[in-house]
Amino acid sequence: xxxxxxxxxxxxxxxxxxDFLFLGVVAKGFFAAQVGDMLGEIRPAPAxxxxxxxxxxxxxxxxxxxxxxxxxxxxxxxxxxxFCYATFELTSLSLLKHWTWPVVIVDVAWGSFVTALSSTxxxxxANWITPKIERFIVVDADTNGVIPGRE
Numbered sequence: 001x002x003x004x005x006x007x008x009x010x011x012x013x014x015x016x017x018x019d020f021l022f023l024g025v026v027a028k029g030f031f032a033a034q035v036g037d038m039l040g041e042i043r044p045a046p047a048x049x050x051x052x053x054x055x056x057x058x059x060x061x062x063x064x065x066x067x068x069x070x071x072x073x074x075x076x077x078x079x080x081x082x083f084c085y086a087t088f089e090l091t092s093l094s095l096l097k098h099w100t101w102p103v104v105i106v107d108v109a110w111g112s113f114v115t116a117l118s119s120t121x122x123x124x125x126a127n128w129i130t131p132k133i134e135r136f137i138v139v140d141a142d143t144n145g146v147i148p149g150r151e
Contacts, residue, residue, distance in 0.1 A: 061076065
C-alpha cells in the first residue's frame with residue numbers, strides 16, 4: 001500500500017473523531033452562546049468534503065515529504081492550521097454581523113492544535129504501519145506471485 005494512502009487515512013482517522021468531540025461536546029455550548037442564531041443543522045456533504053480536502057492540504061503542505069519528522073510536522077501542522085482557520089475566522093468576522101472575537105480566538109487556536117496533532121499522529125502512525133504493510137505485500141518475482149509461506 002502506498003505510503004501516501006496510509007498517511008492520508010491515518011491523518012483523517014485521527015482528525016475527524018477529535019474534531020467531532022471538540023465541536024459536538026467540548027465547545028458546543030460556547031459556539032451556541034456566541035453565534036447560536038447563525039448555527040443550523042450540520043449538512044453532511046460539505047462537512048465530509050471539508051475533511052477530505054483539508055487532509056489533502058495537510059499532506060501537501062505539512063506531512064507528505066519523505067524528510068518530514070514529527071517535529072517539523074508538529075510545527076508546520078500548527079502553522080497550516082493557524083493560516084487555514086484564521087482565513088475562515090477573520091473573513092467571517094469581517095462579513096458576518098454576529099461573529100465575535102472570542103469565536104475567532106478559540107477556533108483559530110483549536111485549528112492550530114487539531115491540525116498539529118492530527119498531522120503529527122498521522123505521520124507517526126504511517127511511519128509505523130507502512131513498513132509492516134510493505135513487508136507483507138512485497139512479492140518475490142521468483143515465487144511467481146506467491147508470497148512465501150502463504151502457498
